[in-house]
Amino acid sequence: MTTGALTGPLDGPIGVFDSGVGGLTVLRALRAQLPDENFIYLGDTARLPYGTKSAQSVVRYSLQCAAALLERGIRCLVVACNTASASSIDALRLQHPGLPVIGVVEPGAEAAVAASVSQHIAVIATEGTIAGGAYEAAIHRLNAAARVTSRACSLFVALAEEGWTSGPIAEAAARRYLEPVFSMADPPDTLVLGCTHFPALHPAIAAVLQPQVRVVDSAATTAAAVARRLDRSERPSGARGSVILLATDGAARFARVGSAFLGEALRADTVEIVDL
Amino acid sequence: MTTGALTGPLDGPIGVFDSGVGGLTVLRALRAQLPDENFIYLGDTARLPYGTKSAQSVVRYSLQCAAALLERGIRCLVVACNTASASSIDALRLQHPGLPVIGVVEPGAEAAVAASVSQHIAVIATEGTIAGGAYEAAIHRLNAAARVTSRACSLFVALAEEGWTSGPIAEAAARRYLEPVFSMADPPDTLVLGCTHFPALHPAIAAVLQPQVRVVDSAATTAAAVARRLDRSERPSGARGSVILLATDGAARFARVGSAFLGEALRADTVEIVDL
Numbered sequence: 001m002t003t004g005a006l007t008g009p010l011d012g013p014i015g016v017f018d019s020g021v022g023g024l025t026v027l028r029a030l031r032a033q034l035p036d037e038n039f040i041y042l043g044d045t046a047r048l049p050y051g052t053k054s055a056q057s058v059v060r061y062s063l064q065c066a067a068a069l070l071e072r073g074i075r076c077l078v079v080a081c082n083t084a085s086a087s088s089i090d091a092l093r094l095q096h097p098g099l100p101v102i103g104v105v106e107p108g109a110e111a112a113v114a115a116s117v118s119q120h121i122a123v124i125a126t127e128g129t130i131a132g133g134a135y136e137a138a139i140h141r142l143n144a145a146a147r148v149t150s151r152a153c154s155l156f157v158a159l160a161e162e163g164w165t166s167g168p169i170a171e172a173a174a175r176r177y178l179e180p181v182f183s184m185a186d187p188p189d190t191l192v193l194g195c196t197h198f199p200a201l202h203p204a205i206a207a208v209l210q211p212q213v214r215v216v217d218s219a220a221t222t223a224a225a226v227a228r229r230l231d232r233s234e235r236p237s238g239a240r241g242s243v244i245l246l247a248t249d250g251a252a253r254f255a256r257v258g259s260a261f262l263g264e265a266l267r268a269d270t271v272e273i274v275d276l
Numbered sequence: 277m278t279t280g281a282l283t284g285p286l287d288g289p290i291g292v293f294d295s296g297v298g299g300l301t302v303l304r305a306l307r308a309q310l311p312d313e314n315f316i317y318l319g320d321t322a323r324l325p326y327g328t329k330s331a332q333s334v335v336r337y338s339l340q341c342a343a344a345l346l347e348r349g350i351r352c353l354v355v356a357c358n359t360a361s362a363s364s365i366d367a368l369r370l371q372h373p374g375l376p377v378i379g380v381v382e383p384g385a386e387a388a389v390a391a392s393v394s395q396h397i398a399v400i401a402t403e404g405t406i407a408g409g410a411y412e413a414a415i416h417r418l419n420a421a422a423r424v425t426s427r428a429c430s431l432f433v434a435l436a437e438e439g440w441t442s443g444p445i446a447e448a449a450a451r452r453y454l455e456p457v458f459s460m461a462d463p464p465d466t467l468v469l470g471c472t473h474f475p476a477l478h479p480a481i482a483a484v485l486q487p488q489v490r491v492v493d494s495a496a497t498t499a500a501a502v503a504r505r506l507d508r509s510e511r512p513s514g515a516r517g518s519v520i521l522l523a524t525d526g527a528a529r530f531a532r533v534g535s536a537f538l539g540e541a542l543r544a545d546t547v548e549i550v551d552l
Contacts, residue, residue, distance in 0.1 A: 159431065
């Protein structure tokens with residue numbers, strides 16, 4: 001992996017990894033935009049969540065996930081986990097210079113800067129993503145004058161995994177996290193959902209926001225970024241691509257919780273358990 | 277570790293491990309009951325939570341935690357994590373026959389059977405603990421005629437870690453989890469808090485229960501079980517024992533979140549990071 005050439009065959013699958021099942025929202029968007037591509041998705045469920053772990057540990061886990069996917073011949077790597085994107089993109093690109101590596105942070109930041117009129121942008125994410133400041137840095141690379149207000153919303157992950165994505169508890173949590181951000185004198189006009197779990201809570205989040213606030217989730221924007229980066233000239237078109245699902249622990253839970261994120265029913269016996 | 281003799285010196289420290297900081301509630305109870313003992317606490321923060329992982333993974337992690345503590349000369353092992361107690365006690369005792377190994381499930385089950393008049397006992401815990409059925413089995417070993425109603429309350433862990441331990445969100449979550457259990461025709465009269473995080477939510481839990489329901493948390497009952505198992509004849513008395521804190525990731529977060537569970541302020545530079 002030390003040359004500048006593309007890694008693997010031109011029609012190799014697209015590798016996607018996440019700390020667990022949340023990244024299936026990104027896989028869903030990728031399949032919608034690139035239906036004829038083959039995908040290998042790896043959820044590092046044995047070590048989830050990444051969002052409360054140190055950056056050093058997350059970098060190590062990310063390099064292990066990438067290595068496991070490269071062994072299976074991927075030609076492009078999508079880091080579907082915001083925390084891993086925030087901490088590990090540079091290390092992944094350094095270790096695999098020939099491999100296109102696309103994270104969710106940069107496309108999300110681009111979409112937010114494009115959507116915001118006031119250029120005051122709110123970012124909500126896990127503790128790890130917020131502490132690392134990656135969204136703030138990515139937004140400032142696009143517009144140094146932008147203002148970014150960040151807030152860690154750890155409970156949203158548990159709410160999404162429990163399936164409590166709407167109703168009074170989800171709305172009360174959304175209000176508690178977001179009211180201090182949006183009751184400022186000069187509030188943000190755009191909100192970035194900087195965690196793959198958060199789009200599941202969109203209804204509860206929207207219920208506590210003023211209707212003019214734009215909500216950006218990085219799944220669709222990341223899928224568009226992947227499509228732009230790929231050499232798709234040699235792809236056969238028309239055929240529906242395949243999906244291989246890998247996890248590091250708990251096939252039954254992966255299938256049960258993951259179905260909601262992928263938007264289609266998953267069976268536990270289609271999830272292969274791997275050791276990293 | 278293949279003899280029946282006690283492992284390590286008679287005055288060796290007591291080892292305590294947990295998936296993270298929740299077990300500090302058990303350490304707190306142990307220090308209150310055994311103030312002159314020395315303790316080594318290991319929080320496996322790199323791989324928390326155990327509660328959503330498979331039993332097979334949790335057994336592997338537990339054996340690694342025990343090995344790390346044995347290297348430091350412990351004479352007794354306390355498994356402060358309910359999920360690890362539920363899945364790994366047998367494997368730990370098999371691998372270390374000379375070492376007293378005390379989990380939190382058996383003392384909690386004993387306290388519940390002793391407290392309940394109707395012998396209809398409710399158990400709330402993580403997904404992993406409930407799925408394994410360890411509390412149910414431990415209660416039935418004590419009273420085969422007891423009735424056990426179990427419920428996984430995954431969100432309580434996130435609420436405790438976020439510090440949202442009272443108020444409307446915690447109470448609404450408690451109501452959503454507990455109302456189906458306690459609105460039965462013949463409801464339980466005793467509730468076991470089968471996760472070390474849950475005692476932090478005691479006020480919110482109590483607010484949604486009828487006042488006659490007895491609430492059992494295993495921290496104090498486990499500390500009493502440890503005191504009964506130890507040979508304390510050679511211990512010097514009077515002196516305040518020491519505490520060594522180990523974690524597998526994130527000293528700053530361990531100290532910040534852990535302070536509330538231990539009931540005293542922790543500094544990040546007193547937490548030693550170890551690799552398992």
